[in-house]
Each structure stands twice: as structure tokens, then as C-alpha cells.
Amino acid sequence: MCLGVPMQVLAVEGHTARCAARGVERDVSLFLLQHEPVGPGDWVMVHVGYAIQRMTEAEARSAWELHDEALAAGDGPTPGAADA
Amino acid sequence: MSAEARRWLERIRALPLPERFRIMNVCGGHERAITMAGLRRLLPPGIELIPGPGCPVCVCPEEDVHQAVQLALREDVVLVAFGDMLRVPVNVPRRVPRSLEQARAAGADVRPVASPMEAAAVARAEAPRPVVFFAAGFETTMAPVAAMLAEGAPENLFVLLSGRLTWPAVAMLLESETPGFDALVAPGHVSTVMGPEEWRFVPERHGIPAAVAGFTPESLLAAFYSVLRQHLEARPFLDNCYAEVARPGGNPSARRLLAEVMEVCDAPWRGIGTLPRSGLRLRMAWRAHDARARFPAYEEEGRRRAGRMPPGCDCARVVLGRIYPDQCRLYGRACTPRRPIGPCMVSDEGACRIWWAGGVASRRSTRPGSRSARDAKTVPGARRRPTLAADARASRLPGLDGTKADE
Numbered sequence: 140m141c142l143g144v145p146m147q148v149l150a151v152e153g154h155t156a157r158c159a160a161r162g163v164e165r166d167v168s169l170f171l172l173q174h175e176p177v178g179p180g181d182w183v184m185v186h187v188g189y190a191i192q193r194m195t196e197a198e199a200r201s202a203w204e205l206h207d208e209a210l211a212a213g214d215g216p217t218p219g220a221a222d223a
Numbered sequence: 224m225s226a227e228a229r230r231w232l233e234r235i236r237a238l239p240l241p242e243r244f245r246i247m248n249v250c251g252g253h254e255r256a257i258t259m260a261g262l263r264r265l266l267p268p269g270i271e272l273i274p275g276p277g278c279p280v281c282v283c284p285e286e287d288v289h290q291a292v293q294l295a296l297r298e299d300v301v302l303v304a305f306g307d308m309l310r311v312p313v314n315v316p317r318r319v320p321r322s323l324e325q326a327r328a329a330g331a332d333v334r335p336v337a338s339p340m341e342a343a344a345v346a347r348a349e350a351p352r353p354v355v356f357f358a359a360g361f362e363t364t365m366a367p368v369a370a371m372l373a374e375g376a377p378e379n380l381f382v383l384l385s386g387r388l389t390w391p392a393v394a395m396l397l398e399s400e401t402p403g404f405d406a407l408v409a410p411g412h413v414s415t416v417m418g419p420e421e422w423r424f425v426p427e428r429h430g431i432p433a434a435v436a437g438f439t440p441e442s443l444l445a446a447f448y449s450v451l452r453q454h455l456e457a458r459p460f461l462d463n464c465y466a467e468v469a470r471p472g473g474n475p476s477a478r479r480l481l482a483e484v485m486e487v488c489d490a491p492w493r494g495i496g497t498l499p500r501s502g503l504r505l506r507m508a509w510r511a512h513d514a515r516a517r518f519p520a521y522e523e524e525g526r527r528r529a530g531r532m533p534p535g536c537d538c539a540r541v542v543l544g545r546i547y548p549d550q551c552r553l554y555g556r557a558c559t560p561r562r563p564i565g566p567c568m569v570s571d572e573g574a575c576r577i578w579w580a581g582g583v584a585s586r587r588s589t590r591p592g593s594r595s596a597r598d599a600k601t602v603p604g605a606r607r608r609p610t611l612a613a614d615a616r617a618s619r620l621p622g623l624d625g626t627k628a629d630e
Contacts, residue, residue, distance in 0.1 A: 142252045142571065143363075143412050143438070154374070168340060170370040173476045184415070184468060187305070187360075188338025189367035191477060192415045192468050201225070201439045 143184045143191070145199035150179055156190065158183065161203070224260065224440055231444035236267055238451055243269045245403065246447060247396075247544050249389055250277040250410035251572020252438050258581035260440040270447070273404055274577075275544040276392040276492075279385075280307045280570035282542055283359040284491040285532070286525035287385045288313045291357040292323055293521050294383070294514070295331035301349050302326075303342045304357040305364075306335040307570040310563060314533045323357075339371035346380035355514045359385035363412045365503050366477035369484035372509055381514035386503030387490060389413050390421050395498055396543065397429045403544050406432040406450035408443065411465045416481075418473030419463050426459035437465035484509055493566065494532055494539025538565035541574055548575040548583070555585030 146158035146167060156177060158167045168189045169177055175193065177183065182199040183190035224232075248254055254274040257263065263272055276282060288311050295302035302323065309323045320326040327333035336342045339358070346354040354377075358368050365386040372382070389410055396402045409422040414435045425433040432453035436446035442464050449462040463469060472478075481503075490502020505513045515522050532539070536558075537551035548554050548567065558564040560576055567573035 142255070166340075168367070168370065168374075170374055171366055171474060171477045171480065174474075184412070186363050186412065187367050188340050189370060191363065191366065191412065191474055192470075194468050198437070198467060201441070202437070204225075204439070 143186045143202075145182055145194060145202045146185050146190075147196075147199070148177060148179055148181045148183060151177060156183070158185065158190075224265075228260075228440040228444055231441055231448055232265055235270075235444065235448050235451060238448075238455060240267055240269060240451065241454065243271070244405050244451065244454065245271045245273055246406045246408055246450060247273045247275040247393075247404035248277060248408045248410075248436075249275045249393055250408075250413070251570070251574075251577070252412065253277065253408060253410065253436060253443065254574055255572070255577050256438045256440065256443060258577050258583075260443075261581075262440060262443065266447070270451075272447075273544040274541070274548070274574035275396070275404070276389070276542050277410065278542065278567065278570050278572040278574065279360045279364065279387055280305075280311060281538060281566040281573050282387060282392070282492040282495065283308070283311070283385045283566070284493045284529065285313045286491070286527075286529045287357075287359070287383070288322075289315070289528045290521045290525035291355070291383055292320060292326045293524065294355055294518055295323060295326045295333050296320065296329065298353070298355075298518060300353045300355050301332045301334060301345060302355045302357060303334050303336045303345050305359070306337070307572070308357060308359055309333065309335055310569045311566045312533065312564065312569075313528065314531045315528075339368045343371055343376050343380055346377040350377055350379050353379050353381060353517070355381050355383055355518075357383045357385070357514075359387075361387055361389050361410075361413055362416045362481070365485060366416050366474070366481050369480040370477075372484050372505075372512055373480050376512055378511070380512060381517045382505065382512055383514035384485070384503065384505055386485060387492065388487070388501050388503065390424070391498045391501035392492065392495075392543075393422075394424065395495075397425065397431065402429075402431075404431075406454060407434075408446045408450070409433055409435040409461070411435060411437045411442075411469055414463075414465070414469035414473065416474050416477045418471060418478075419461060419469050420471065423461050426453070426461055430459050432459040434462035435465050435469050437468065491529060493542075494530070494536075495543065496530075533564050536565040538567045538575075541565075541567050548578045549586050551575065555579065 146160040149157045154170045156167045184192045312321045320329045323333045342356040419435045425431045432450035434446035434449040436443045445464040453459045485503040488502045488504045491497045510516045540546045558568050563569045567575035
């Protein structure tokens, strides 16, 4: 639940962003990021379907390395599926 | 492991390390990252990484789970909850459904959701049938729940809120006679939402080194290095090793929405008791969406079940970092992810579940192909070393006196 997933924004409509990570696309709410502009190409940290912060691409990639290791170990959370 | 992580490890190894130094984390994501990256085995001997109260499912009180199970069984409702919550058992008489999963098997309409938005979508699809959203979580989950309500939830959606704040549990440990740790790695995403400043009380009031960390090995190792340096220089402060994401002041929209929708209240923690001002409840303005107001009969019934833990379950002591997961009598024996007895073995953020997934065997049995806890360098209670005796300053700091056993 607290395990955030970094995703990249593809398109924004109102408070909803179409986001992608590892080939999985999900609608993510931007309602908690009303105070700052978010646009296509930006990376966001997603918690239970809500973007809670913008982040850099480098941070997103680094965070994904860990998810990949957890998934490879067979017991990781399923980021795309569980959090979007 | 990245070159940057290796550099942090080398810097740590080059420090004049104390004989024993216990670093607590209070986030299931941190514990998972530590275990999956094998950081315990890589760190020098004497540095202990203690999983503390970092799993919201694990601290969700029995009475709330009981309330959710009974609501699902006895009312014509759809009960939705985060997937983790469905398998959390409560201690009830035999043949009575003891979890939401068992309630579903007994005919209740229980469905897992991955997001508050999904809960709202189920309510829209099922209207006018009541949909109860059993939402347990820390600040990171409560902000999205608040956002969902503020954005406009369907009339037939009722939230059974079990929200908890992370810092009061740490404050409780620090104010106890035996905090059981010498430094704190503060949670990255709670700090992202609430602001890192929330954790200043740890160094400023208690003299305990603290650093906010992200979820990569390099960020965690940087935080370990920081708290070790703070200790060695006798200069505790709140460092931020996740500064780009956990910004000063936190997320202003999230904090505003949380304050608008929820208010702080005293709240019970599973197996721990009531901690003052540690919970979140819906404000009166949102009463129309409060499951406790809509179905009041179940709250009192649930309250009578307070504190009834399964026999032998040590989840509460695991949550408080008093013992490591593999020190529980049931770990890996009676209690496994397939047949969990306590919530720490159920949740993805539970320390027991994470250690089991990381291959740590029970201390009382051998699991083929698994590492022993000692290999994983996690045998703290077994060691009773005098610690930091030469450090004159240490005797003034809670948790650094080296004389008190931490269990």
C-alpha cells in the first residue's frame, strides 16, 4: 500500500493522467498534485492510483531497478497491476 | 548493486564504527528494499537494521477487521478493501469466518480494490446498493482517500476508516524506557506527503540521529551513513537523503485535503493499545460517507473484541521492533504466507512476510535452501553486548545506554 510506483505521464485530461510503466498503462489521479503543473513526459510517484509527487527520470529508473529485483525474486508487489 | 550504492557501503565501512548500532526503519517499503537488496549481509557486523511500525495493515486493530467482516456478512452491502486486508485474520470462535476472505467464501460480497478511485467506481456501478470501503493506511493512503471524497464520491459509498499516523508510534517508543534503537530512518513517502519536518522531534527532542530515505539501496545506504556520522560526531539532526521527492513542507495539496476531510483522534493499534492523537477519522462534514455512522451497531460489537490476539502471535512485538520476525514462536512454523496467523505475515509491508520472501528461516526449523537469520545478520536479541560504553555522551541518550535489553 505504501509501496509507490514511478510512472511516466503520457497525456493529461483534467485531473487524470494516462501513465505508463513497464508497458502497463493506467489512469492516475493528479488530484493531489493540483499545486504544480504536470505534463506529458513527466515522471510521477504513484500511490494507490494517485500521483503524490513529481520525480526525475533518474530516480524513477533507480526505483524500478528495485521493483525488477523484487519481481524477479517472485514475491514483489505487482506495481502496474496493484497500484493503478 | 549500483556503483553509487557500493561507494556508500565503502564510506560506511571506513567509519570508526561503534560495536553495536541499531537503526530502525518504519516503512514496509524500506524493509522490503533492505531485505531484497540483502543490505543486512553487506553492512559491517554490529550494524543492525530493525523493522519497526511500518505496516498499516499490521497495526489495524482487531475490532476494525471484525467490524468489516461482520458488516460484509450481515448487511446487504459490497465490501471493498485493499487486497492486503482481505486475508488478515481475527481471533474468533471456530467455524466463524475470521477474515474478509472467509466472509466472501461464506457468501458475502467482498472485493479487493487497488485504489480509492476503484472503490468509488464500484459504488457507482452498484448504486443504490451501499458499498463499504474498508480503508486502513498511513498518511500516504489517507491522502488519496481524502482526495477521492473531496472530488465527489457517490452517495452510496461509506468509508470504514482505519487511518493511522506514523510518527506517534515512534514517539511512543522513544518515550518508553527502552526505545530499542539508536537511530531512525524516516519514511520516504510519508515525508513526501507530510513533509520531512515531522521527524525533527527525533533528533531535537530525543537526541537520536535521523535521516529520511528513499527506496533504493543507494538512498538507504546514504541514510545509514548519515545517521552513523551523526552519532560519531555527537551531532544528531534530521538529514534528508530523498530530498528531491520528500520536499520541505510535504505535498501542500495532500495536506490541505487531509485536513479538510479528516481529523486527528486517539486510536487503538493492534496489540499495542491506544496511542493519543495517532489516528484519523472523517470530519462531521463527511458523516454522510462514514460507515460507522451509517452502520453504528457494529462498532460497539467490534470494540468488545479489542485486544483479542491469536494465541502465540507476536505481531505486536515485531511491529514495535522488540523482536525480529524470526524470533516469533510461530514464524515459519504455524504462521506462513499461505496460512497466516498474524497480519505481519499477510501484508506485503509486514516484516514477517518480507523476511519469509527474502528466505529467512525460522530459528526453530530449517527450511531447505533458505538462509538462516544469522547469515542474514539479524540476531539482535541474542547478542547482549555492552555498547558504546566509551561514548560519554551516549549515557544521556535514550536507547544508547547499552544496558537495557530491548525485549
